Amino acid sequence: MLMRTASQSLTEQLAAHFAERIGDRLLAAGTRLPSVRQCAEQHGVSPATVVAAYDRLLAQGLVEAQRNRGFFVREQRAAPPAAAAASPSLAASPGWRRQVDAAALMRGMFQSGSQLPQPGIGVFPVDWLAGDIVAAGVRRVTAGQGLKALSLQYGDPSGDPALRRALSHKLADLSVPAAPEQILTTVGATHALDLVSRTLLRAGDHVMVEEPGWAIEFARLQALGAVILPVPRRADGPDIEVMARYCAAHAPKLFVSVSVLHNPTGYCLTPGSAHRVLTLANAHDFHIVEDDTYSHLAPDHATRLCALDGLQRTIYVSGFAKILAPGWRVGYLAAPTDLVERLRDTKMLTTLTTPALLEQAMAWCIEQGQLRRHAQRVRTRLDQARARSVKLARAAGCRFVSEPAGLFGWVDTGVDTEALALRLLDEGYLLAPGALFHAGRKPGTLMRINFATTQAQAFWKVFERVRGAM
Template sequence: MLTRTSAQSLTGQLADRFSERIRNRLLPPGARLPSVRECARQQGVSPHTVVAAYDQLLAQGLVEARRQRGFYVRDSGPAAGPPPDSAGPAPALAPAPLVAADASTLIRGMFHRPSDKPQPGMGVFPPDWLESTFMPAAVRRVTSGKALQELSLQYGEPAGDGSLRRSLSTRLAAISVPAAPEQIVTTIGATHALDIVSRTLLRPGDPVMVEEPGWALEFARLEALGMRILPVPRKADGPDLEVMERYCTAGDAHKPKLFVSVSVLHNPTGYSLTPGSAHRVLQLANRHDFHIVEDDTYSHLAPEHATRLCAMDGLQRTIYVGGFAKILAPNWRIGFVAASPALIGRLLETKLLATLTSPALFERALAWCIDQGQLRRHAERVRVRLDGARGRTVKLALAAGCTLASEPAGLFGWVDTGVDTDALTQRMLDEGYLLAPGSLFHARRPPTTLMRINFATAQDATFWKVFARVRDQI
């Protein structure tokens, strides 16, 4: 709460609070600030103080006043087009205007935590969950003796460290994805792998099908490359095939070139693809000639029998993307892409143009962790701990009056709060908590009562008590 001090007035404190959120994109362009009376009630100050604070934000060019409508965060980028008419043409004919900065809400939250409290909106495990003794041992091993100079003083293999690619090939074979070491290119994280695929296969203006709700960063990344986003509703068994069919038959000018999918433990719903749905998706891709990039970021948390498009297709039309930031070491930034022999050379060329190579030291250390079985045992321990956290979090969420929009699975829960979660997010920031409102996971950011929670960081009873109190005030 704001406090009366001689160092700064209440007006200055309030203006600074909104200013920081706007600059860090926690209040995205176009967001409406609370009304003067509502803000005064929330912050425990007079309406005069709020008006003075909003005037400071106006003077800084951070907000704009709209007559009889209130104050809105100023959008310095190009104006988005009007929303489509629900009775208008097929979805493929209506490009979805996105606001790339919205995705940075969650990304910035990873680096600028609003407090030292557990953050249920975060997309990663708490650091103490990932602590281990084998990772330092792996680094010491690859940096001892002459290895440090050999790996540091020259460029590594363009496709990535050979020992890691051999380890990855063996690991992919265990989940029935056939990829020789020569069919694998390492990357600086899974997001970099997705970017390499997009830059290789697509050109600005190309239509791309993306699951919705989906990863906010993927919408923003494709928009920044100039692609046309075609949202595909994600259901419990897989993507909505009827919507995909409509996109594919809307005419050559609107024909999708790529489909981006998280088949296993989908973010944010936790859904996993069924064999029947996977078979029909592959049939559609063959019939309409588009590629599928399968983002398997959460593979380490998934059951061994999980259905994967790449396993069924054998990397013919499919491209596999994986990474280790979620389960092992976020700052090692190691990912990879596996593809057919005909395509992998093109992907490698794109990597070379952007990054030349990738860091052999950490790649060699990761290969050791995989080969020694350390990564497998570590993942097993995390899964057991996550199962317990998931059970506790579900009980707390239900007790707080929420409902589950999907069956709890994996790292994330898709929860219905009963109130607008964009408004709820701003109120919870005042309490020191960063939420992930459901609108972030849609191309058009529609108002929604849903939010994504991280089971590992949302098992705090205090958070749910604060949540219930704030929600009941909205």
């Protein structure tokens, strides 16, 4: 709320309000600020106050005015060398700047500064996770001389052998044939995706990525110098015709896909679509990295490219952060035999190895059935939360673009969700507007919701009130 004070005028407060959000990357470059009239109504000030505040932002170089369109956030350039030298935390590289933008985005989504359940976050609430299982695993492997033995030497560069054996058995249950020698452990699934990209790609290479898709994946590939080719994701799988045109025109090196419980739509790949993708990969000689981050939530016998391909052109990526313990950062990949050594070399160049202590504890959790039982409990709880959330969303006038499944819902709100997100941020709620899930930040009326955090009526009442005011 803006308040009249002796130390700061309403104009100064409003300008500082927007400047802080722009600085924190909560308002990305290209975002349109509310119109003068809308902003005045929203903050309870006069239009003249808003005009004066926007003029301050213009003078600071934070926004630009476009004739007959309004005010838009400007691209914030990297600091010049002198400023970078004065502040060791800054760097002038354009690639660094893109990475920081993406990291700031996710930091905002995970740590909103509000105690309210956040509809836009990408993880389960803390009370859904299994800290007791984690603690038991750590106690088990550090008993006696275990802590000393695991702490005073580097682990196997490929990852702890016990965990790789456990993962091999786990993947066999998914019909993915991966020997322990084909598996590398990583610092979370994101690290696994990065290892694949750094190993197979060079600056200027073309990469096909499903759209809508994960914002961080777009930003990460751009930071590596890759050229992103967005592939529309349909209910049955990626648009094969678009992929075929890309193959003919650009000879892409890689296709990044989420086959099961796609983020943000919840779609699952069909066998027919999977066959067409693999046929195209063989004909045009590109690899496929299959991100199966939500495997623990997936329906039984879901179709996976890696299972049909037998890890010939496919690389499987997953982890445990979403279901068990985000702080552990334990992930893994399974790759074709002829790629394993190259991927291991990249891992050693970037992280040397991964923590054997945490990996052995994770192996224990898998072998003892702790992880499986916990995942079953989470799926049951999520089914109940999803039913409540869907009912409330529809009652609030939202339409689900795809059949609700998994952790996320892909919802049409009927209004510009970037503008809606800006208003709801003032109410303490952080949304995930649809623009975040497009490589070109395409505006629209869609948003992603987290079923675990939108099952209470309080959020939807605020949502209806704010949307109604728009």
